Amino acid sequence: MTREITLSRAVNEAIAEEMRRDPSIILLGEDVAEAGTPFKVLSGLVEEFGTDRIIDTPISEPGFMGIAVGAAMTGLRPIVDLMFGDFLYLVMDQLCNQAAKTHYMSGGKLNVPLVLRTNMGATRRSAAQHSQSLQALVAHIPGLKVAMPSSAYEAKGLMKTAIRDNNPVVIFEDKLMYNDKAPVPEEEYLIPFGQAHIKREGRDVTLVATSSMVQVAEAAADTLSREGISAEIIDPRTIVPLDEETILRSVRKTSRAIVIDEGHQSYGVTAEIAARISEKAFYHLDAPVIRMGAMDVPVPFSPALEDITVPNAAGVADNARKICRGELIHAA
Amino acid sequence: MTREITLSRAVNEAIAEEMRRDPSIILLGEDVAEAGTPFKVLSGLVEEFGTDRIIDTPISEPGFMGIAVGAAMTGLRPIVDLMFGDFLYLVMDQLCNQAAKTHYMSGGKLNVPLVLRTNMGATRRSAAQHSQSLQALVAHIPGLKVAMPSSAYEAKGLMKTAIRDNNPVVIFEDKLMYNDKAPVPEEEYLIPFGQAHIKREGRDVTLVATSSMVQVAEAAADTLSREGISAEIIDPRTIVPLDEETILRSVRKTSRAIVIDEGHQSYGVTAEIAARISEKAFYHLDAPVIRMGAMDVPVPFSPALEDITVPNAAGVADNARKICRGELIHAA
Amino acid sequence: MSAAKKKKHNTEEYLRMYTQMVRIRAFEDNANQLYLSAKMPGLTHMYSGQEAVAVGICEALTPEDKITSTHRGHGHCVAKGAHFKEMFCELLGKEEGYCRGKGGSMHIADQANGNLGANAIVGGSMGIATGSALTAKRLGTGHVTVCFFGDGATAQGLWYEVMNMAALWKLPVIYACENNGYSEYTRTEEIAAGSLTARAEAFGIESFKVDGQDVLAVNKLAGELAARCRKGEGPFFLELDTYRYHGHHVGDINRDYYRAKDEETEWKSARDPITNFGKWLIDQKIMTADELVAIDNEIAADAEAAVKYALDAKYPDVREVDMHVYADTAA
């Protein structure tokens, strides 16, 4: 049987393995060295690779993001550690105006092989500036790839692929999943980008879910299966590139789809995936595609409010039941 | 007959009228005073309102955006002039972590009444960092409102409403439309947010188009009408709040929809609108909703390439013909 | 003012400063306890040890003057005049909190007393404070704005942008850097090249370094600078040497790997702002030891009562979740 390790450990292993393999990889961010990040994900790396390669930075997100872009253009392969996904706003210029466009603007002559690892996820009582899930923002920008691991297994395999990719890649880890364990092989493996994972096969409804929403979908699927509804769960794993084919194949089979993502619903990830399904599996759909994103509100601090802002298993099961029973969700 | 003025003039008038009405309004940005902005949109304002209210800033987008947030929280009503929409990335933290969330995080006690006026639009040979249409990014963030005027008439009416709104509002002007004229009444008027405009009535297909894409849709509709296809054009005018009802009413009538926006297609504005139509007018649709955004590529400089990255009238007409004829656009 | 009156006046001021410092300490001790006993959601950053900074400065301000605060913001909030009850309610996510529970520790604001809010983005409030000063100048209110931030925040580019504009436009803003020697788990020397005061001076901003554990020194300087701001002589920069007693946040318990126990003991025993000011008050015969203990006890009781109240208070109704996303606009 494969050993089980935490998502945190999986990320750590992926980075350590790649850094052993390729001396041009460096990692930089706040409190990444001795402290190993506040989430302790990187503990031990500085002991092995030293402070020349595991680099503590001042609290200068735009600055060290820019430095990473320049380092990537000239021969290093930097991993940028952005402590909270909410700080993405601070690095957007360097990420989207510089990193994402350099290869194209140079006519293919300059490369920017860098990884921006950051996190997402609410319900940690961290309030509006430490709880956002901003994957939609970067997914919109051509030139960036975007990975959203849903377990320790994906976290390791996607991180290794990201590090070897010659493009800027943004990886969102769910900060509530760092201690979640999953089977992770001892042997090396990589997970190719643009290949969705059929997490569970099913007949009646397709649940397309990203990151921790895969767990939510699984819990819903368990409930549904007890009621005789068979849900198929698709984890895109990367939203750019998006494995449209696997999603469409599933929906053509089940004729029903629910798309679940923890970013805000409006103008978010669920919109893109739902729109593609509605367009390209139009004649196979028995019911409208249902979108379940986070509520369009800043994340509230109060525990009484925060939990209801994100999709949960009961809500997914409920929606699945409704479309499977042919109930009109909206007076459409 | 109403006089015709340029979009540029309309914006200028709106700001001047509001500044005369309300002394708490200030405007700040780069080269806004004597120079009246590089696009000359604000010419004359500093002569009337002085440098205390029309304020030239250093090239410090995050800084003056932050200053505007603080000024708005304490009694002024700032208009921030962001010279190019591409610089939005630089102000995202102050706009999205601060301005957008302050009212909510303070439990409704602090307000941030500010307007961020900026622009969008490619085909000006300005290359990848001066041509982006980034409305989708801000539309995703709860707490912001987003307006996209499609003519001088809208530009004036929406700007006045934005200035009076007690929330942060982002207005995207199409920089290629500054010299386009439209009839604009001499009398004061405001255009309420969240009220789409039925630009043209039609039977066969609904074209939902934002900003300059309304012109594209009109050109397409002209062509189509000569072929006996009657297109209805809906201009949402604000994408947050979005007037879903008017759009759905139209689609329920025509049974077909094309959504056109100049932002990148993937994870963009067309996704949200198409997803909502597909979900909420599902049983009325005769064909999949077609999305036409800009290509998912950084905007190329070369004239030979740039023009083909954005939706055009021929393309819209083509797609409209196809769905009206019942051709399957995708092997769906 | 007669000498007697002046003495009376000063005594009142001293008492307020002492009281406010003790109130901050009491608030934090209770907040820490709430966390350790798992009664507080999330986590929070303790201000204990830095009391003389917030109190010395805020006592030099009027209620209409503004401050912006940080992730380590309880001290600023108390010092600017907030009440325990609404603060604890906020920390516990209750409806009666200053922000109806929506903000929590990192976003607590008290608009009525001029506190524009804590901020969970390091440096995030530097623009806001400067903008608040722009309002004061434009409307001629005579209000001063103090922007509190940590040594770590000086690494944020935003600061240099707004200092430049504040200097160009002569805005009534005081940038107050609480240099507690650390940002998270990193020593200031490791992340700050050169000199902080020189950075502000390079923009033509008059700068000062002061012992942040000495409430009287802080208060005196802050008073002078606030007055000069009101005369249009701002902006100013203030670097205050201080120390945080707890970890970076309440959960940062084992910190030997980045900070020596001895160093902590040294600051706590030799440089505690409350102990030292208390001693001074006794030395100067302004207060007796017993009087101070009475104050301490009363505040402790107040804090305890507020905690109890907050624990029992109700959460906001779930229907509040999508209220306050947008402010109403008069038609």
Add this chain to the structure above:
Amino acid sequence: MSAAKKKKHNTEEYLRMYTQMVRIRAFEDNANQLYLSAKMPGLTHMYSGQEAVAVGICEALTPEDKITSTHRGHGHCVAKGAHFKEMFCELLGKEEGYCRGKGGSMHIADQANGNLGANAIVGGSMGIATGSALTAKRLGTGHVTVCFFGDGATAQGLWYEVMNMAALWKLPVIYACENNGYSEYTRTEEIAAGSLTARAEAFGIESFKVDGQDVLAVNKLAGELAARCRKGEGPFFLELDTYRYHGHHVGDINRDYYRAKDEETEWKSARDPITNFGKWLIDQKIMTADELVAIDNEIAADAEAAVKYALDAKYPDVREVDMHVYADTAA
């Protein structure tokens, strides 16, 4: 080195500097002409007047040393070794351009000669340059990176962030501020408080002010600093006083409202870097006036030929539009 050899050596260097400055001027004159005759798409920012900065610095660098450039980047590009043909092709959006026409004037890059690219975000390349220096340090290449930017760009917070890190990590980077007195239509005094050199010095960065119209002075200083960078003594800051002859961009023709004609005339007649250096070469008997004219003419002919070539060259195939969004990754 014998005196004769040294003289010869210097003569070659002088000649290269003269030639490179004239090449920049010729390039810009042609680019301006292309714009005025509506043959160039978009708009562009002329470097004319600032030639001694780019040439003085780049002649102190090796081809492996790196530079980052700005929206006003043709001068840097030529100075770092680029060819007219590929440059004009790029400005005209042709396939044979340095960036296959995808970048244009504001994004022209010439990786082979160490030019990491122009940048249309003011200050946008400050991080890139610093990162390039990090690469040099980490890989021990001994390369220096020069970060060119304008006076206006000093208002971007990014600069302070990367200066701090460059200083902490002792990176081999030279920040070269071309102070041409204006950012767009605004005088530098109106947007820059205090002193630029003091701003860098506050981070412990050694700073220099130099006459940017004097190619020899610039070259000498740049040579010394590059050598010191290679020895691990970087970073450095350089403020170069200079002037742009044209408007902010080619379309900025009527500029009386922000800049006096007299001022322009004064700089052009008294401080032109090419004229003055040419005079010096003649005075020193290094070159004759005729020899210089011959050089000028040859370069003019080269430029004209390159323009003609570029005008006739073909555009990229439309199928290129979605190429180069992503780089390939070896499996």
